[in-house]
Amino acid sequence: MIKFNPKLLLLAAIVLAVSFGGRMAxxxxxxxxxxxxxxxxxxxxxxxxxxxxxxxxxxxxxxILIACHAMTLHTILKATxxxxxxxxxxxxxxxxxxxxxxxxxxxxxxxxxxxxxxxxSFSLILCVLSAMLASxxxxxxxxxxVLALVFQVCDTLKLRPHPFVLMAVMATNIGxxxxxxxxxxxxxxxxxxxxxxxxxxxxxxPVAFAALMVTLVLTVIWFRKDIRAMTLAxxxxxxxxxxxxxxIPYKTGLFILLATVCTIAFHHQIEHALALGGVENHNAFLIxxxxxxxxxxxxxxxxxxxxxxxxxxxxxTLLFFMLLFAIAGSLxxxxxxxxxxxxxxxxxxxxxxxxxxxxxxxxxxxxISSLGSAFVDNIVFVxxxxxxxxxxxxxxxxxxxxxxxxxxxxxxxxNITVVGSTANIVASGLLEKHGHEPxxxxxxxxxxxxxxxxxxxxxxxxxxxxxxxxxxxxxxxPAPAIVEPAAELEIPAISPYEQK
Amino acid sequence: MKPEDLHLTNFFSAEDIVPHCGEMxxxxxxxxxxxxxxxxxxxIAREELGSTVIRDGLAVPHARVATLSQPKVxxxxxxxxxxxxxxxxxxxxxxxxxxxxxxxxxxxxxLRALGTALKDDQVLRTVAAMxxxxxxxxxxxxxxxxxxxxxxxxxxxxxxxxxxxxxxTLQVCVDxxxxxxxxxxxVLDRDNDLRGIVRAGELLRxxxxxxxxxxxxxxxxxxxxxxxxxxxxERKTWLREIMVDDFPVVKxxxxxxxxxxxxxxxxxxxxxxxxxxxxVGLIRISNFLNKIxxx
Numbered sequence: 180m181i182k183f184n185p186k187l188l189l190l191a192a193i194v195l196a197v198s199f200g201g202r203m204a205x206x207x208x209x210x211x212x213x214x215x216x217x218x219x220x221x222x223x224x225x226x227x228x229x230x231x232x233x234x235x236x237x238x239x240x241x242x243i244l245i246a247c248h249a250m251t252l253h254t255i256l257k258a259t260x261x262x263x264x265x266x267x268x269x270x271x272x273x274x275x276x277x278x279x280x281x282x283x284x285x286x287x288x289x290x291x292x293x294x295x296x297x298x299x300s301f302s303l304i305l306c307v308l309s310a311m312l313a314s315x316x317x318x319x320x321x322x323x324x325v326l327a328l329v330f331q332v333c334d335t336l337k338l339r340p341h342p343f344v345l346m347a348v349m350a351t352n353i354g355x356x357x358x359x360x361x362x363x364x365x366x367x368x369x370x371x372x373x374x375x376x377x378x379x380x381x382x383x384x385p386v387a388f389a390a391l392m393v394t395l396v397l398t399v400i401w402f403r404k405d406i407r408a409m410t411l412a413x414x415x416x417x418x419x420x421x422x423x424x425x426x427i428p429y430k431t432g433l434f435i436l437l438a439t440v441c442t443i444a445f446h447h448q449i450e451h452a453l454a455l456g457g458v459e460n461h462n463a464f465l466i467x468x469x470x471x472x473x474x475x476x477x478x479x480x481x482x483x484x485x486x487x488x489x490x491x492x493x494x495x496t497l498l499f500f501m502l503l504f505a506i507a508g509s510l511x512x513x514x515x516x517x518x519x520x521x522x523x524x525x526x527x528x529x530x531x532x533x534x535x536x537x538x539x540x541x542x543x544x545x546x547i548s549s550l551g552s553a554f555v556d557n558i559v560f561v562x563x564x565x566x567x568x569x570x571x572x573x574x575x576x577x578x579x580x581x582x583x584x585x586x587x588x589x590x591x592x593x594n595i596t597v598v599g600s601t602a603n604i605v606a607s608g609l610l611e612k613h614g615h616e617p618x619x620x621x622x623x624x625x626x627x628x629x630x631x632x633x634x635x636x637x638x639x640x641x642x643x644x645x646x647x648x649x650x651x652x653x654x655x656x657p658a659p660a661i662v663e664p665a666a667e668l669e670i671p672a673i674s675p676y677e678q679k
Numbered sequence: 680m681k682p683e684d685l686h687l688t689n690f691f692s693a694e695d696i697v698p699h700c701g702e703m704x705x706x707x708x709x710x711x712x713x714x715x716x717x718x719x720x721x722x723i724a725r726e727e728l729g730s731t732v733i734r735d736g737l738a739v740p741h742a743r744v745a746t747l748s749q750p751k752v753x754x755x756x757x758x759x760x761x762x763x764x765x766x767x768x769x770x771x772x773x774x775x776x777x778x779x780x781x782x783x784x785x786x787x788x789x790l791r792a793l794g795t796a797l798k799d800d801q802v803l804r805t806v807a808a809m810x811x812x813x814x815x816x817x818x819x820x821x822x823x824x825x826x827x828x829x830x831x832x833x834x835x836x837x838x839x840x841x842x843x844x845x846x847x848t849l850q851v852c853v854d855x856x857x858x859x860x861x862x863x864x865x866v867l868d869r870d871n872d873l874r875g876i877v878r879a880g881e882l883l884r885x886x887x888x889x890x891x892x893x894x895x896x897x898x899x900x901x902x903x904x905x906x907x908x909x910x911x912x913e914r915k916t917w918l919r920e921i922m923v924d925d926f927p928v929v930k931x932x933x934x935x936x937x938x939x940x941x942x943x944x945x946x947x948x949x950x951x952x953x954x955x956x957x958x959v960g961l962i963r964i965s966n967f968l969n970k971i972x973x974x
Contacts, residue, residue: 278893279895280894281894281896284890284891287890288890422908423907425899425904425905427899
């Protein structure tokens with residue numbers, strides 16, 4: 180039973196303010212769109228105030244949208260982005276198999292076996308490992324692995340793990356933006372924008388790398404006392420080592436990981452070879468590769484197949500994503516009488532008020548998505564903002580640079596607070612599970628805000644310096660936005676590009 | 680009728696009381712008190728498992744009877760005392776109890792009511808000295824021997840239990856676990872307040888870091904390499920570093936069903952009974968099952 184909580188009042192106030200504010204600002208032009216805005220604000224606010232109840236809120240939100248004719252059951256189902264969900268399911272199963280085979284244990288063991296390390300070299304290895312793992316598996320799996328390393332080392336040396344947890348989390352969030360595999364936000368943006376894996380890699384990795392280097396320097400300076408303490412402790416503990424010296428087999432796991440990443444990297448060529456063209460088959464092999472690999476692995480290890488599907492797939496999170504995508508999709512639905520969608524109105528308002536075109540809008544999108552991601556799950560903001568950018572890109576191709584601003588804002592902004600990304604929340608939970616006090620909100624925000632600000636500036640500068648990366652010039656046809664009106668039988672679906 | 684409205688005398692009348700049995704043996708008394716051979720065998724079989732003398736002078740032989748719909752009590756008294764096998768002192772009151780099989784907690788509720796009626800040895804001897812069954816019945820009828828609404832943790836807990844202090848070492852803990860064949864031990868602080876428990880399973884987890892348990896096949900560490908470091912430090916590892924604080928705890932007056940719930944929730948073989956901060960009893964799952972299903 181929900182007890183009365185002052186946060187409930189705040190939530191109600193936000194819902195009403197967004198709903199009526201949206202009407203006054205001209206974003207919602209009819210009562211149905213006002214309800215749509217209210218539902219979206221309600222679900223976002225629930226993730227902020229009542230994290231545990233976010234799935235419940237999304238269930239109710241979807242039901243309200245159907246009941247108010249904002250969406251139909253058909254359009255809701257279409258908007259759940261099952262392609263992205265399938266991709267994530269496949270990747271989670273692969274990570275489960277990598278754990279099972281000892282590959283991730285080997286990664287940790289390799290570092291523990293190193294005898295000549297000091298605080299600085301450990302911090303560098305930790306940050307680079309966090310970023311690399313996050314870019315090839317996912318941010319949550321990555322943080323679980325690197326924190327196991329942090330706890331092993333800090334428990335052995337009897338040091339506070341908190342500074343190293345923060346370093347690892349920040350590197351993870353930054354590294355997760357480097358490829359489409361690192362973060363649900365990446366595959367969502369990549370798929371919506373129509374980037375291939377390679378185009379995404381070329382567009383995102385240099386910025387992520389630069390941001391990582393800057394973060395490394397910042398955190399090493401920020402935590403210099405703790406790093407010095409680790410150096411001294413390591414010197415004292417050199418004979419004992421940092422844990423049991425073991426040889427863990429890794430070749431099978433490494434082969435699976437490389438094979439998966441390589442197949443995904445060449446998905447575009449495979450699609451061409453199989454004549455999988457057109458919007459219907461857009462990025463088909465990007466989505467299918469993790470499922471194919473997962474399928475092969477489960478045929479190979481049938482006795483563990485059920486375990487991988489039931490335990491290694493985060494069904495709770497995926498269910499939330501599906502419902503959230505559906506609710507965000509409702510923002511992009513045209514009105515019942517053909518009025519423009521909320522996101523279309525927002526795009527028009529932005530182009531009207533932000534003079535200077537795409538270049539001027541980069542910092543705007545970076546700041547909005549950073550601040551948004553700092554307080555609610557970054558996928559929430561990305562899901563809501565994606566159709567806005569789709570509408571802007573439909574007006575002018577130059578706005579496609581905003582996809583990158585959205586990506587980096589969402590991923591780097593996740594560093595600002597303890598609730599900024601799923602990796603942060605998982606890390607905080609792991610700290611408690613290991614008997615340590617959680618990192619205080621303001622302790623986090625002090626370093627988080629600095630890292631968020633500096634990496635945001637780095638992204639901004641690099642987006643300005645490289646205004647037309649290959650990702651934009653060679654970009655494919657974007658995936659169509661969801662703009663089916665509620666009364667789909669009476670009014671045919673209109674794409675945002677055709678509305679004006 | 681609610682359990683709290685039930686009085687002990689609801690289950691017997693003056694005709695069910697056999698006063699002044701004289702020098703009968705245990706088996707002869709039981710034979711006299713039970714209705715048939717089958718029940719006699721069931722009561723004797725229960726006695727063979729362990730004496731039912733619950734305190735000096737008072738025996739409560741009992742059995743669960745599938746065909747019974749209501750509990751049935753019969754009483755025998757002997758001022759001179761009945762020799763009870765395995766007991767050093769003679770029994771003066773035999774309170775024979777037949778319980779329906781489908782009422783697992785009733786035995787303990789009746790025991791509580793009996794404890795209220797025969798509150799001390801003096802009362803017990805007074806009742807044993809009564810020569811008339813009507814007097815004995817009236818004695819029980821006049822008392823406040825109502826059945827409690829439910830049995831509590833205190834009714835089924837053991838007041839003797841193993842414990843260690845948080846300043847003890849891992850070495851002491853491992854030795855205690857091996858010597859006593861237990862799977863977990865309570866940990867108290869220097870004020871003897873309950874602070875946590877140490878589980879044998881957690882000791883294994885101490886030796887096997889989580890990242891090693893990710894592997895399905897542990898043959899790469901078949902030589903117990905991770906145990907070596909823990910073994911080397913077992914005299915320097917204090918229990919306060921390894922004890923856990925998530926374990927089933929109930930108050931003494933908690934319903935026994937709460938004990939079952941807590942043990943199920945934590946998948947734990949023990950439930951700890953705490954009054955304030957002090958550990959006052961321990962309920963092992965084997966004791967719990969015995970009390971509810973067998974006794």
